[in-house]
Amino acid sequence: xxxxxxxxxxxxxxxxxxxxxxxxxxxxxxxxxxxxxxxxxxxxxxxxxxxxxxxxxxxxxxxxxxxxxxxxxxxxxxxxxxxxxxxxxxxxxxxxxxxxxxxxxxxxxxxxxxxxxxxxxxxxxxxxxxxxxxxxxxxxxxxxxxxxxxxxxxxxxxxxxxxxxxxxxxx
Amino acid sequence: xxxxxxxxxxxxxxxxxxxxxxxxxxxxxxxxxxxxxxxxxxxxxxxxxxxxxxxxxxxxxxxxxxxxxxxxxxxxxxxxxxxxxxxxxxxxxxxxxxxxxxxxxxxxxxxxxxxxxx
Numbered sequence: 450x451x452x453x454x455x456x457x458x459x460x461x462x463x464x465x466x467x468x469x470x471x472x473x474x475x476x477x478x479x480x481x482x483x484x485x486x487x488x489x490x491x492x493x494x495x496x497x498x499x500x501x502x503x504x505x506x507x508x509x510x511x512x513x514x515x516x517x518x519x520x521x522x523x524x525x526x527x528x529x530x531x532x533x534x535x536x537x538x539x540x541x542x543x544x545x546x547x548x549x550x551x552x553x554x555x556x557x558x559x560x561x562x563x564x565x566x567x568x569x570x571x572x573x574x575x576x577x578x579x580x581x582x583x584x585x586x587x588x589x590x591x592x593x594x595x596x597x598x599x600x601x602x603x604x605x606x607x608x609x610x611x612x613x614x615x616x617x618x619x620x
Numbered sequence: 621x622x623x624x625x626x627x628x629x630x631x632x633x634x635x636x637x638x639x640x641x642x643x644x645x646x647x648x649x650x651x652x653x654x655x656x657x658x659x660x661x662x663x664x665x666x667x668x669x670x671x672x673x674x675x676x677x678x679x680x681x682x683x684x685x686x687x688x689x690x691x692x693x694x695x696x697x698x699x700x701x702x703x704x705x706x707x708x709x710x711x712x713x714x715x716x717x718x719x720x721x722x723x724x725x726x727x728x729x730x731x732x733x734x735x736x737x738x
Contacts, residue, residue, distance in 0.1 A: 494622060528625040528731060554701065555665040555729045557630045563727045564667030568701030589703070591625065591663040591731060615622065 493616035499524040499533070500611040506539075506547055506601040513597050513609060519567075522554075522594035523611070530613030533587035535597060537609025538580060547575040547601045549585065553592035567596060623660060623733040628653055629717075630729045635674055639720040642728065649685075651714035659732035662706040664717065666728025670698045674721040680712035688712065694719075 500523060504513045512523045527533070539545045552567035575583045587595075590613075599607060629652070633642050640646040668674065674694040681687040688709065694702045717730065 529623075557729065558627070563630075563665070563729060564699055564701065566699065566701070568665075568703065591733075592665065592703075617622075 493532075493614040495615040497530070497613050498610060499527060499530075499613045501609070504599055504607045504609065506599050506605045506607055508600060508602060510550070510598040510600050513599065513611070519596075521596070523597045524613075525556075525560075525594050527595055527613055528591055528593050529615055531590040531616055532614050533590065533595065534612045534614065535585045535587065535609060536582060536612070537607055538582045539575075539577075540580075540606045540608070542579050543603060544579060545575055545577045545581070545583070545605065546603070547599055547605060547607060549573050549575060549597065549599045551587050552596040552598065553589065554594050556593045562594075568592075622736060624736050626659065626732045626734045628656075628659075628662075628730045628732050631727075633719065633726045633728070635669070635719055635721050635724050635726050637720055637722070639675075639677070639718050641716050641718045642726075642730070648716075648718075650716065652717045653732075654714045656715055656732065657711040657713050658735045659715075660707070660711075660735055661733040662715070663731045663733070664704040664706065664728060665702065665731075666726060667699055667701055668694060668696055669724030669726060670722065671696075672722035672724060674719050674724070674726065676704065677716075677718045678706055679716040679718070680708050680714070682713040686716070698724075 500513060502513070504511065504515060509517050511517050512521060514523055535549075539547060550572040551570040553570050554562050554564070554567050556562050570587060570589045573585055575585070577583055597611065629642055631642060633644060638646060639648070641650065641652045643652055675691070676694060677689055677691045679686040679689045690706060692704065694704065696702050719726065
């Protein structure tokens with residue numbers, strides 16, 4: 450019989466087997482200047498974990514990394530990814546009610562943003578029973594940097610992971 | 621085939637009523653990029669200088685001339701971000717990204733999704 454050493458976080462992930470809560474982003478309009486409508490099916494061939502960790506949510510808009518400095522990105526070098534997926538769960542016995550928003554921007558060759566501020570891609574509210582997984586799909590890919598912010602009226606600890614995917618568009 | 625991002629252009633242009641491409645070329649036959657057959661999509665992002673909309677036209681073709689085009693408007697507030705996605709229906713060798721409108725500064729970046737062998 451063999452023993453396996455796992456972290457507390459990994460143990461929690463294995464214990465929490467529950468339906469997935471989903472939230473839909475209210476996305477801004479994306480202008481398509483071509484025949485993209487023909488490309489209907491998306492099959493990812495490569496995924497990368499862009500960020501993973503825990504975030505202590507409170508009433509302030511905080512990056513997943515915990516900061517409240519609006520100019521700092523949560524992830525950089527995200528240009529190759531068609532889509533981003535944010536998955537996670539919140540600790541605690543109370544129902545989850547966490548607001549999140551996704552911001553993005555482009556940078557020049559030196560990593561300097563092309564302009565001040567961010568483009569807001571969308572907002573969502575994660576509302577699930579306690580200890581349920583949630584998943585948010587961020588459809589607007591190929592921005593260089595993203596800032597994912599969360600806040601909650603009731604302080605919560607959120608464990609989450611941000612994944613970037615590259616894929617085939619099939620007609 | 622998979623794709624990889626290729627930064628094709630980063631720069632600033634003074635937009636005017638006269639159409640010109642992002643390289644400030646007014647000659648309508650002058651391409652902005654050449655040797656772009658492997659690019660299957662273009663992601664044009666940036667920041668506008670004023671509230672006025674900017675009209676854009678993207679032309680694609682080869683040495684014989686332009687064969688496909690797409691037009692639209694970049695709208696938004698001053699210093700607001702924009703994003704235009706271009707997915708041409710076929711591979712083309714050369715492209716021209718042309719803009720016109722009320723005078724304003726346009727900071728933008730064009731990234732191509734280039735097909736590469738697996």
